[in-house]
Amino acid sequence: MNKLKLATIWLDGCSGCHMSLLDIDEGLAAVARKADLVYSPLVDAQQFPDNVDVTLVEGAVGNQDDLKKIQMIRRRSRILVSLGDCAVTGNVPAMRNTIPVKQLVEQIYLRGAQAQPCIPSEGVPALLKHAVPVHEVVKVDLHVPGCPPPAGAILTVVSDLLEGRKPEVSGKLKFG
Numbered sequence: 403m404n405k406l407k408l409a410t411i412w413l414d415g416c417s418g419c420h421m422s423l424l425d426i427d428e429g430l431a432a433v434a435r436k437a438d439l440v441y442s443p444l445v446d447a448q449q450f451p452d453n454v455d456v457t458l459v460e461g462a463v464g465n466q467d468d469l470k471k472i473q474m475i476r477r478r479s480r481i482l483v484s485l486g487d488c489a490v491t492g493n494v495p496a497m498r499n500t501i502p503v504k505q506l507v508e509q510i511y512l513r514g515a516q517a518q519p520c521i522p523s524e525g526v527p528a529l530l531k532h533a534v535p536v537h538e539v540v541k542v543d544l545h546v547p548g549c550p551p552p553a554g555a556i557l558t559v560v561s562d563l564l565e566g567r568k569p570e571v572s573g574k575l576k577f578g
């Protein structure tokens with residue numbers, strides 16, 4: 403039997419949702435029997451492939467690179483899951499949203515600099531006006547809240563999706 407393709411992606415997040423994914427422990431072996439992890443911060447893959455069955459997205463969309471990446475990933479993914487509060491609501495990355503980008507950048511790189519105040523202009527993606535949840539820019543098929551979501555709930559979601567079932571996680575998930 404051909405294995406399904408599973409991917410994970412990390413936008414504006416702290417990696418905590420990926421740490422919770424790793425906390426599945428022996429459940430990872432069960433997932434690996436059903437799917438290949440074809441792209442993720444956890445594997446050495448350079449290109450996001452076509453025809454991915456399930457993609458888990460950690461983090462909000464906060465800059466131009468995030469935006470291009472998530473639009474490409476949406477096109478190449480059959481099921482897209484917002485994993486964790488940053489992806490679902492904007493959460494921590496969105497805390498900057500009340501401050502205009504110019505003011506924010508000047509405060510951090512000029513007024514707040516301890517040495518060599520300079521606003522970086524190369525190799526740094528331009529910030530969007532606001533850090534936004536994933537569903538504000540692309541269609542999301544499933545939201546999995548939590549900061550981070552508990553490992554058991556992630557395992558249920560991934561296992562159900564890989565088995566072609568609608569995940570049943572009522573009572574296992576909450577914000578924060």
Ligand code: SF4
Pocket residue numbers: 414415416417418419460461485486487488489493494548549550551
């Ligand atoms: S939801 Fe929480 S754990 Fe996940 S990336 Fe955001 S801050 Fe980190």
